[in-house]
Amino acid sequence: MDNPKLNDGMKKFLQTSGSPKFQAFQGMKIDSATFLDEIPGRERCAGCSKSRKFFCYTCYVPMPLLEARIPKVKLPLSLAVVKHAQEIDGKSTAIHGKILAPESVEMFTYPDLPNTDKSILVFPADDAEDVGVFVERIKSENEGIFPYNQVIFVDSTWNQTYKICHDPKLINLPRVKLCGIESLFWRYQRGNPITHLSTIEAMYHFCVAFHKTAVSPDYGGDYDNLLFFFRYMFFKIRGIYDPKSLRSYQTRPYLQQ
Numbered sequence: 001m002d003n004p005k006l007n008d009g010m011k012k013f014l015q016t017s018g019s020p021k022f023q024a025f026q027g028m029k030i031d032s033a034t035f036l037d038e039i040p041g042r043e044r045c046a047g048c049s050k051s052r053k054f055f056c057y058t059c060y061v062p063m064p065l066l067e068a069r070i071p072k073v074k075l076p077l078s079l080a081v082v083k084h085a086q087e088i089d090g091k092s093t094a095i096h097g098k099i100l101a102p103e104s105v106e107m108f109t110y111p112d113l114p115n116t117d118k119s120i121l122v123f124p125a126d127d128a129e130d131v132g133v134f135v136e137r138i139k140s141e142n143e144g145i146f147p148y149n150q151v152i153f154v155d156s157t158w159n160q161t162y163k164i165c166h167d168p169k170l171i172n173l174p175r176v177k178l179c180g181i182e183s184l185f186w187r188y189q190r191g192n193p194i195t196h197l198s199t200i201e202a203m204y205h206f207c208v209a210f211h212k213t214a215v216s217p218d219y220g221g222d223y224d225n226l227l228f229f230f231r232y233m234f235f236k237i238r239g240i241y242d243p244k245s246l247r248s249y250q251t252r253p254y255l256q257q
């Protein structure tokens with residue numbers, strides 16, 4: 001954290017951070033991201049020639065200066081993210097997942113959809129089950145085996161998400177939701193409860209909940225680096241700006257209590 005502006009902001013942030021949610025990154029195994037502050041500027045993406053800083057959100061690749069230095073995460077099952085064509089790519093956190101866990105995450109632009117065999121959908125419908133409850137139930141009904149290997153997330157505004165989740169290919173998939181997790185997302189969206197998670201938070205918390213019920217009750221931080229860019233941006237933005245003035249990022253309706 002060499003940036004003096006950030007240090008001032010961080011001091012102020014730490015002085016006012018009485019809420020337990022501000023301590024949420026504590027104890028997580030997230031690599032240091034301070035080298036991101038040393039990235040001199042933007043480069044041209046080799047794929048699309050657009051000017052990008054950390055990663056290209058059109059081509060879903062890290063920029064060459066970062067490629068060897070960012071953490072790589074392996075997730076416990078495949079994640080497919082479906083975004084609406086009208087969504088502005090640069091405003092989504094879902095791309096963090098593709099950059100940090102490229103072998104485990106696939107991106108789709110609706111109406112393109114992944115193969116939905118053995119898939120479940122994260123969607124906060126009334127009939128959706130909590131992830132942990134769902135995994136336990138399915139395992140007990142299948143002699144300890146969890147028969148699904150892909151989780152689909154929809155990365156869009158609430159109205160578009162509702163529409164996409166009612167696509168004939170998705171409507172009959174089992175639905176799960178994440179219950180009782182507070183978002184740390186810096187862009188509070190008016191009218192949304194604080195429990196509406198950004199997409200990368202939903203992806204992360206899904207993997208942790210899945211691990212604890214399907215892999216092992218001991219979770220050792222294997223997926224914490226999914227929040228590598230999220231934590232960096234959280235402190236950067238909290239440190240420099242008044243979060244109320246940020247208009248660009250939006251929460252996603254993954255969570256319902």
Ligand SMILES: [Zn+2]
Pocket residue numbers: 045046047048049050056057058059060
């Ligand atoms: Zn590109």
